Amino acid sequence: MPSSACSHSRMTAVPSPHAKSAGYTRASPTALLAASEPSGRVSRRSAQAGLASGRRRSEPSEEVESEIALPPAPTYPGPLVLPGDDLAEDPKYPTQSLRAWLRLKERNPITDEKRTVYVVSPPAIDSSVDDMEKWAVPTYVKRNQPQLNSWLGSQPLTEDIISYIRAFFTGLPVRRLESSLQFSRWDDNPKSYIGLECPTTSEVIGIRHRADPTRLFPRQLNLNDLLDAALEILPDDAYCILLLMPYDLYEDDADDFCCGRAYGASRIAVISSARYNPALDASQDVNEAHAWPLSHCAEYVRSLCAPLAASKPRPKSSALVIGCERVDSNTPLGAAIQAASEALPDSRETYLLRVCRTATHELGHCFGLDHCVYYACFMQSTSSVAEDVRQPPYACAVCVSKLGRATGSGEVGHVSALADVCEGRSGAGWAALGAWASARRRALDGKGEYIAE
Ligand SMILES: [Zn+2]
Ligand SMILES: [Zn+2]
Incomplete structure (x- = not known):
C-alpha cells in the first residue's frame, strides 16, 4: 500500500482478522493481567492498579470479585498476527508468564559479581x-x-x-x-x-x-x-x-x-x-511507511488481510472486520502514531533503531525472556525483516514486569530512560518511541515502581 494513499487516521490495537483463522487465540484479560503477577494469579492489588491506570473492563474472576482492568489496549496493543507472521505460522507457541520466568531454572541470577x-x-x-x-x-x-x-x-x-x-x-x-x-x-x-x-x-x-x-x-x-x-x-x-x-x-x-x-x-x-x-527494504518487502507504530494503521492491516479473505471459498462477512478506533494522541499508541506521522524520514536513524531493537531482543533472551505471545512486544518472534519492523521496540506489560525485576529499576525507571534516550534522535521510529515512552511515563505518574516481593 503506498503511504501517500494512507492517512493512518484509524488504528487497531487487537490481533488482525487473520489471527483467528491462523489458530491464534489470545489470552483472556484475566489471564493477561495474571501473566504479569509473580503469583500467576490476579491479586486485588493488581486489579486496583489496573483500574487506576486504565479503562474499566468487567471480567469475572475466581481470584477477585471486584472488577479488574488492564492498561487500555492503546497502551499495549495485541500482536498483529498478520499473514506470514511468525505467530500466524506457530500460533500455539507457549506463553511465558512472570511466574514462569521467576521459576525458570536456566535463568542466570544477577549478582554483584556478575551484572x-x-x-x-x-x-x-x-x-x-x-x-x-x-x-x-x-x-x-x-x-x-x-x-x-x-x-x-x-x-x-x-x-x-x-x-x-x-x-x-x-x-x-x-x-x-x-x-x-x-x-x-x-x-x-x-x-x-x-x-x-x-x-x-x-x-x-x-x-x-x-x-x-x-x-x-x-x-x-x-x-x-x-x-x-x-x-x-x-x-x-x-x-x-x-x-x-x-x-x-x-x-x-x-x-x-x-x-x-x-x-x-x-x-x-x-x-x-x-x-x-x-x-x-525494497529487496526484502519491507514497508517502512507502515513500520511500527504505523503497522497498527487499520487500513494497512486490512490491506494485508484482504487477499487472504478473498481467496477463501465463502468469505464470511466478518472476515475483514478490523477492530479499529480513532487515533487518540493521549494514549501511548496514539501519541506514537501521531509522532511518526509528523516526523521527517531519516534512514540512518531508522537503521540504528532497527539494530537497537534486535540487540535488546537478543539480550532479553540472555535475561531469560522467551518469545512473547501476549502483546505486540520487542520479544515477539519474527519470520522476516518485514515483520521485524512492524513490531514495537518497547517491552509489553508482561515483559516489562520481568525486566523490572532483572534490572531492579521498575517500569517507571525503564520508560523514563527510554523517553530520554529518544530525545536528540530523529526519524519516525525514534519520535514514535519517545512519544510512546513519555505517554506511558505520564500514565504511570509515580505508580508502577517495582514492589519487592
Ligand atoms: Zn528471539
Ligand atoms: Zn512481551
Whole structure:
C-alpha cells in the first residue's frame, strides 16, 4: 500500500482478522493481567492498579470479585498476527508468564559479581583477509571504493547502540568490551573458514562462511562459531555479552539467514546489522511507511488481510472486520502514531533503531525472556525483516514486569530512560518511541515502581 494513499487516521490495537483463522487465540484479560503477577494469579492489588491506570473492563474472576482492568489496549496493543507472521505460522507457541520466568531454572541470577552487560564492536580485519569488508556490502553495490566506503560508513555506531541498551536495561552497567577481536586468514581451509583472533586469550577461532543462498550478500558467517568466540572472551564479571556483526549470518544449512541469536544460559548473543539497512527494504518487502507504530494503521492491516479473505471459498462477512478506533494522541499508541506521522524520514536513524531493537531482543533472551505471545512486544518472534519492523521496540506489560525485576529499576525507571534516550534522535521510529515512552511515563505518574516481593 503506498503511504501517500494512507492517512493512518484509524488504528487497531487487537490481533488482525487473520489471527483467528491462523489458530491464534489470545489470552483472556484475566489471564493477561495474571501473566504479569509473580503469583500467576490476579491479586486485588493488581486489579486496583489496573483500574487506576486504565479503562474499566468487567471480567469475572475466581481470584477477585471486584472488577479488574488492564492498561487500555492503546497502551499495549495485541500482536498483529498478520499473514506470514511468525505467530500466524506457530500460533500455539507457549506463553511465558512472570511466574514462569521467576521459576525458570536456566535463568542466570544477577549478582554483584556478575551484572555487567558487555557489547563488542565489529572485529577489525587483518590485511591477510582485507577483501572481507566486501562481505558486508550487498552484491548489487558497485565494487569501487567510494561506494563500498559509503555503504560501510552507514553502519550504526557501537556507542549509539550502547546508549540505547543502557537506557533499556537501566539499572545495570552496560560497557563496551575492548577486546580488539580481529579476523585473519585461516590457512587450513580459507575457502570455508576465516580465523577470529581473541587477543585476551590468544585463541583463534575458526568461523565457517558460505555463499549467501539469497544472493543479497557475497558471503555469510556462521553464527554458532561466532558465539564460540563470544564465550571465549566472556569477562568474569559479565552478566552477558553481545557481539555486533556487520556481516550477514546463518545458523545452519536449513536457514537462509539469521539476524541474531542468543544462548541465554551461556550468557552470549550475536546480532547482524546487515539486513536492517533501509537501502535493502525494497529487496526484502519491507514497508517502512507502515513500520511500527504505523503497522497498527487499520487500513494497512486490512490491506494485508484482504487477499487472504478473498481467496477463501465463502468469505464470511466478518472476515475483514478490523477492530479499529480513532487515533487518540493521549494514549501511548496514539501519541506514537501521531509522532511518526509528523516526523521527517531519516534512514540512518531508522537503521540504528532497527539494530537497537534486535540487540535488546537478543539480550532479553540472555535475561531469560522467551518469545512473547501476549502483546505486540520487542520479544515477539519474527519470520522476516518485514515483520521485524512492524513490531514495537518497547517491552509489553508482561515483559516489562520481568525486566523490572532483572534490572531492579521498575517500569517507571525503564520508560523514563527510554523517553530520554529518544530525545536528540530523529526519524519516525525514534519520535514514535519517545512519544510512546513519555505517554506511558505520564500514565504511570509515580505508580508502577517495582514492589519487592
Ligand atoms: Zn528471539
Ligand atoms: Zn512481551
